[in-house]
Amino acid sequence: xxxxTQSQTVGAKPSPVVxxxxxxxxxxxxxxxxxxxxxxxxxxxxxxxxxxxxxxISDPDAFxxxxxxxxxxxxxxxxxxxxxLFAAWAVTKFRFHGKKxxxxxxxxxxxxxxxxxxxxxxxxxxxxxxxxxxxxxxxxRVVYAVPxxxxxxxxxxxxxxxxxxxxVLEAQGTDEEEAAAMMGAKGFTIFRKxxxxxIRWALLYGIVLCTARAMGEFGAVSVLSGHLRGQTxxxxxxxxxxxxxxxxxxxxxxxxxxxxxxxxxLIVRSIVEYIGKEKx
Amino acid sequence: xxxELKNINKSYGSFKASDDVSFGIExxxxxxxLGPSGSGKTTILRMIAGxxxxxxxxxxxxxxxxxxxxxxxxxxxxxxQSYALFRYMTVYDNIAxxxxxxxxxxxxxxxxxxxxxxxxxxEGFEKRYPSQLSGGQRQRVAFARALAPNPQVLLLDEPFxxxxxxxxxxxxxxxxxxxxxxxxxxxxxxHDQDEAIEVADEIIVxxxxxxxxxxxxxxxxxxxxxxxxxxxxxxxxELEDYKAFRSFEEVEEYDRAIIRPEFVKIxxxxxxxxxxxxxxxxxxxxxxxxxxxIEFTVRCNGSIxxxxxxxxxPRVEVGETVDVFIYRIFITHGDEVRLxxxxxxxxxxxxx
Ligand SMILES: Nc1ncnc2c1ncn2[C@@H]1O[C@H](COP(=O)(O)OP(=O)(O)OP(=O)(O)O)[C@@H](O)[C@H]1O
Ligand SMILES: [Mg+2]
Numbered sequence: 083x084x085x086x087t088q089s090q091t092v093g094a095k096p097s098p099v100v101x102x103x104x105x106x107x108x109x110x111x112x113x114x115x116x117x118x119x120x121x122x123x124x125x126x127x128x129x130x131x132x133x134x135x136x137x138x139i140s141d142p143d144a145f146x147x148x149x150x151x152x153x154x155x156x157x158x159x160x161x162x163x164x165x166x167l168f169a170a171w172a173v174t175k176f177r178f179h180g181k182k183x184x185x186x187x188x189x190x191x192x193x194x195x196x197x198x199x200x201x202x203x204x205x206x207x208x209x210x211x212x213x214x215x216x217x218x219x220x221x222x223r224v225v226y227a228v229p230x231x232x233x234x235x236x237x238x239x240x241x242x243x244x245x246x247x248x249x250v251l252e253a254q255g256t257d258e259e260e261a262a263a264m265m266g267a268k269g270f271t272i273f274r275k276x277x278x279x280x281i282r283w284a285l286l287y288g289i290v291l292c293t294a295r296a297m298g299e300f301g302a303v304s305v306l307s308g309h310l311r312g313q314t315x316x317x318x319x320x321x322x323x324x325x326x327x328x329x330x331x332x333x334x335x336x337x338x339x340x341x342x343x344x345x346x347x348l349i350v351r352s353i354v355e356y357i358g359k360e361k362x
Numbered sequence: 363x364x365x366e367l368k369n370i371n372k373s374y375g376s377f378k379a380s381d382d383v384s385f386g387i388e389x390x391x392x393x394x395x396l397g398p399s400g401s402g403k404t405t406i407l408r409m410i411a412g413x414x415x416x417x418x419x420x421x422x423x424x425x426x427x428x429x430x431x432x433x434x435x436x437x438x439x440x441x442x443q444s445y446a447l448f449r450y451m452t453v454y455d456n457i458a459x460x461x462x463x464x465x466x467x468x469x470x471x472x473x474x475x476x477x478x479x480x481x482x483x484x485e486g487f488e489k490r491y492p493s494q495l496s497g498g499q500r501q502r503v504a505f506a507r508a509l510a511p512n513p514q515v516l517l518l519d520e521p522f523x524x525x526x527x528x529x530x531x532x533x534x535x536x537x538x539x540x541x542x543x544x545x546x547x548x549x550x551x552x553h554d555q556d557e558a559i560e561v562a563d564e565i566i567v568x569x570x571x572x573x574x575x576x577x578x579x580x581x582x583x584x585x586x587x588x589x590x591x592x593x594x595x596x597x598x599x600e601l602e603d604y605k606a607f608r609s610f611e612e613v614e615e616y617d618r619a620i621i622r623p624e625f626v627k628i629x630x631x632x633x634x635x636x637x638x639x640x641x642x643x644x645x646x647x648x649x650x651x652x653x654x655x656i657e658f659t660v661r662c663n664g665s666i667x668x669x670x671x672x673x674x675x676p677r678v679e680v681g682e683t684v685d686v687f688i689y690r691i692f693i694t695h696g697d698e699v700r701l702x703x704x705x706x707x708x709x710x711x712x713x714x
Contacts, residue, residue: 257446260413265460265511266434275459279450 123341126334138335146312147320148339150228151297154235154316158296159289161236166243166288171277174251175259185248191240199237200305203230226308231316234302239292246288250281283358290354294347297340363422364389364547365410365515370419372405379405380416381571387549387564392541394558395551397568398594403551404443406568407517410549411440423515436515439508439546443519445500447492453479453503454488460511478506481540498529505537509544516541518550522557534561555595559583567591585701589617589694596622599667606663607688609640609706613695620692626669627687628658630676640706641685646678662686 128135138144172178173185191199205211207224217224224230254277262272278285300318307314309323317340324333363386372380379402387393395403408414410421412433420427428436448456457478461471479485482502492500501521508516521537522530538561541548552558558565559579567574567582567590574594575587586592604619605612628644629635644662651657655670658678669686671678678684690703 255444257442257444258448261440261442261446261507262448262459262463264411264413264433264438264440265463267459267463271463276448276450 120341123334123337126330127338129334130331134331135335135338138332139339141332143312143315144317144320144332144336144339147315147317147336150231150315151317153228154232154299154303155293155296157232158235158239159292162240162243162292163285163289165240166247167285170244170247170251173248174254175256188241188244191238196234196238196299196301196303197305200234200302203233203237203302203306225306226310226314228314230306231303231314234306235296235299238299238302239295242292242295243285243288246284246291247281250284251277254280283354286354287351287358290347290351294344294351297343297347363387364391364424365549366420366422367406367410368420368422370406370409370416370421372402372409372414372416378571380409383419383571383573385566385573385576387547389547390545391547391563392538392561393549394562394565395549395568396555396558396565397553397574399553401568402571403553403568404519405571407440407519407549407551410515411438411517412436413440437513439511439513439516441501441504441508441516441518441521443523443551445492445504445524447500447504447507449492452489452491453484453495456492456503457506457510459507464511474510478510482506496529497525498533501525501533502536505540509546513546516546516548518548520551520553522552522554530557537561567594569594586692586699588697589699590697592620592692592694592699593618596624597668598622599665601663601667601691602665603663604691604693604702607642607686607691609637609704610688610691610702611705613693613700613702616693616695618694620694621667621688621690623657623668623670625689625691626660626667627689628660628669628671628678629685629687630678631683631685633676635685635687637687637704637706638685640704641687643683644686646680646682646684649678649680660684660686 127138169184169188173181173188204225206213207217207230208214222229224233258276259272262276267275298318299316300322303316304319304322307316307319309315309319311323315323317336321333321336321340324330324336365387367386368384370380370383371378381402383402383406395406397403405414409416410423412428412431416429421429423436423438448459451459454475457475458471461474466474475488479488482505484499484502484506487495487499492503495503501524505518505521508518518537522533525533534557537550550561562579564576564578565582566576569590575582575591577585577587582591583595586595592598598620599622601607601619601621604610627635627637628646629641635641642663644660644667646658647661647666648659649656650659652670655672656678658669658671660667660669667686688704689707690701693700693702
């Protein structure tokens with residue numbers, strides 16, 4: 083629940099100079115750090131003309147990278163929506179020991195460097211791991227394979243949905259659910275009729291954030307991928323590979339796909355935010 | 363007894379929220395659970411409802427032990443302290459919810475909701491959401507929602523707490539009338555003694571997780587059984603040294619001497635008075651108009667006490683020296699309470 087507090091500065095009003103200076107600095111910073119790179123990406127991508135651009139993005143490797151990115155994103159969003167709901171629900175609606183620990187754990191992926199997350203999975207599922215023989219026997223490949231990439235993406239994006247839900251669920255309390263339960267409503271009915279309407283917008287917003295983060299994930303995925311072209315390479319990794327091969331134009335062309343996806347998500351985000359506020 | 367609690371204990375960690383709680387409620391009666399904040403009222407209510415499990419002891423409803431019966435099958439309607447109306451449902455859907463869950467036929471639901479909406483006087487408001495209602499209206503919707511599935515027992519947690527004074531007065535009488543009309547056995551929680559006295563058939567006084575006393579409002583008011591009840595009911599003042607007031611039996615060991623305004627008679631110096639020899643002098647410190655009487659704060663023998671006079675009696679001014687006579691005093695020692703009458707009154711009745 084984003085609370086819009088119109089903070090009125092009491093007493094001393096900052097002078098207009100300070101005001102414009104601050105605004106100017108912010109705009110300049112945003113321009114240098116965000117807008118300029120974006121423009122550069124598009125510009126570089128289109129430097130050799132539109133035909134070359136189209137050729138670069140219709141390259142089979144780029145296409146498979148896009149596919150893999152979308153696949154990992156869908157998995158991450160679905161899995162994290164389900165587990166995010168469970169976790170947020172458990173934390174806000176029940177009393178139990180170790181609740182603080184659970185809340186801290188939810189935040190872990192944000193605090194741990196993605197590279198380390200990737201390495202943890204390599205150690206857990208790789209050749210040196212205790213369960214590797216078991217995986218081998220059942221022909222399950224995690225490291226340097228698609229499951230590893232999905233795993234890494236899920237890990238990195240885990241907090242995004244539950245973090246959005248926690249404050250909303252917390253603010254709602256348990257009274258309404260208790261009232262419904264007293265009248266004989268079962269768990270799922272309570273969730274569908276009472277809880278879901280309440281968290282709908284926060285959930286959607288969390289999904290949008292999760293999607294954005296999942297598509298851009300690089301660090302953990304990079305460790306687990308093995309960079310098998312056309313197989314375990316996501317869009318960000320593809321960009322890295324192209325860049326490493328000094329293919330600047332194609333690298334920027336593939337980047338532009340990510341940029342376009344990001345812009346689409348930003349627009350969706352704004353719409354969700356806007357409608358969510360209207361409904362309040 | 364329709365509802366019965368037997369030796370209920372409940373702790374949160376090391377804190378005892380219910381300490382050997384036992385009481386019984388007859389069918390169709392309206393009981394109040396009255397006590398200061400944190401005395402365990404809500405805890406008792408939630409245990410009866412099945413929202414909380416007692417650590418030990420038995421809860422019986424209609425002769426059956428319900429300890430292991432889930433809340434949804436106890437046949438209880440519950441009105442929450444904050445109402446807990448479903449904020450994403452209309453008034454209609456709120457009231458219909460309990461019936462829909464029970465898979466009652468659509469026409470029956472419709473008929474029942476209409477009946478209840480009429481009962482609570484909110485016809486035409488069916489399509490509104492809780493946020494579009496006033497506090498009093500919300501409370502009535504919560505009441506109707508709890509009643510919809512025809513519960514045998516109705517539990518209300520501070521039903522009037524969130525409502526402003528004037529509407530509260532109206533709602534009190536309304537609620538009492540409704541409950542009497544429907545004949546549903548009810549318990550409501552309050553920490554307002556006036557409310558309990560006015561609305562309830564009987565009052566259960568709670569303090570620090572224990573039941574202090576159970577009885578009719580008059581009974582509890584006139585014959586407090588414990589030191590706590592004596593000090594909790596009515597507007598009370600405490601006497602620093604009651605022996606400084608004349609004609610009282612001397613009690614060796616005591617903790618507090620408590621009086622209520624109706625125990626005190628203040629008389630102007632030029633007025634005739636019956637017990638002049640047993641009165642002591644005091645100074646009026648404050649006066650306050652109370653609508654049907656005037657309330658005085660009087661300093662007397664080092665104590666501050668509250669007294670009242672009728673509106674048509676001669677005016678007493680601030681700073682005036684008056685005679686103070688005390689009819690009786692509650693003397694407490696530990697948990698015990700004793701009523702000490704003024705011997706001047708007793709001697710007189712013996713003489714006559
Ligand atoms: N879930 C809980 N966990 C820990 N302590 C609790 C819990 N619920 C209640 N308590 C404690 O038990 C005591 C009694 O609480 P309860 O809610 O029954 O009081 P109450 O009489 O209803 O008070 P109020 O008039 O303020 O509502 C309080 O001291 C409270 O802090
Ligand atoms: Mg309470």
